[in-house]
Amino acid sequence: MRNMHAVVYNGKSLILVEKPCRKIRPDEVLLKIAVCGVCGTDIKIIAGQSHAAPPVVLGHEFCGSVVEKGKDVTDLNIGDFVAVDPNIACGHCQYCRRGQVNLCENLKALGVDIDGGFAEYCVAPAGQCFHMPLKTDPLQATLLEPLSCALYGFQKAAIKAAESVLIFGGGMIGILMLKLARLSSARQVIVVEPDANRRKLCLKMGADLVYDSGDRNVKAILDATQGGAEVVIECAGAPLAVEQALRMIKNGGRLVIFGVSPAGQKIPIVPYEIYRRDINIIGSFLNPFTFKNAVDLLVTGRIKLNGLDIKAFGLTDIQVAFENQKRQKSLKTVIDLR
Ligand SMILES: [Zn+2]
Ligand SMILES: [Zn+2]
Missing domain, CATH: 3.90.180.10 (Medium-chain alcohol dehydrogenases, catalytic domain)
Known part of the structure; x- marks a missing residue:
């Protein structure tokens, strides 16, 4: 033995x-x-x-x-x-x-x-x-395990050509999402991240724009995205980021909640807004049938x-x-x- x-x-x-x-x-x-x-x-x-x-x-x-x-x-x-x-x-x-x-x-x-x-x-x-x-x-x-999970969330975001993608959180998961978004035909990929060094890294990894998470940047992001991003991917695991995300998403947009927020923490949501603005709020848990695809992206060099x-x-x-x-x-x- x-x-x-x-x-x-x-x-x-x-x-x-x-x-x-x-x-x-x-x-x-x-x-x-x-x-x-x-x-x-x-x-x-x-x-x-x-x-x-x-x-x-x-x-x-x-x-x-x-x-x-x-x-x-x-x-x-x-x-x-x-x-x-x-x-x-x-x-x-x-x-x-x-x-x-x-x-x-x-x-x-x-x-x-x-x-x-x-x-x-x-x-x-x-x-x-x-x-x-x-x-x-x-x-x-x-x-590959985190990439396979990111890939599942990314697939659920169903990004179409020329859409604007806003990622909350520039940590490891945010960067994996950024790399996936760069493979898509999104017109721009923006990352919101409080840490200056991580913002720098996100720029190096292909983000078009990076912003601090302060409320003062909401207007700048709305301007940069012509009134909001079609797709927002929350990777910060912060309920407040979800709240901000709803203010930065375009009408008809998709919000993927990927980050793991503390269990039980709440944010106010106005159901009328979700209805009237035709917003899709999407969850993403684990990596069903995406591991093989993640492996293929890595071994072919499509994702480095x-x-x-x-x-x-x-x-x-x-x-x-x-x-x-x-x-x-x-x-x-x-x-x-x-
Ligand atoms: Zn893990
Ligand atoms: Zn089972």
């Missing part, structure tokens, strides 16, 4: 332990983890604000190579480099049967309900693994995820890494196990 170092969430905090790798089932593979991203959700789990099933190894944004495979696994080989879609749907509940796997009533996620990627090894169903060329940069492959401010830590520095992500000291924090 193989032993490994892993970071276990015990319901209160993170502890580095040594534990045996679980035996794989016929349809599973054992992965040697290369890189695993620290997500905002991980921070929320530790703070008791997001669900997890302790004791569990956290980490749901990871890639690695196949070191063992079950006897029923036919499309993966030892040595293959893969990224993992952590969200495992049951396949038989009412939502799964309708193809809405992100709404699965029995959804289990690697790194949330089942042991995930903050470890030297992880067991994953082969069906959750996406094969990529060996030359793929693991630091970029780690961003280099040049981002990614800070890497070792597994033993997990506490520092979580602190780094929590304080948003870099755009993205990862655990590099190579």
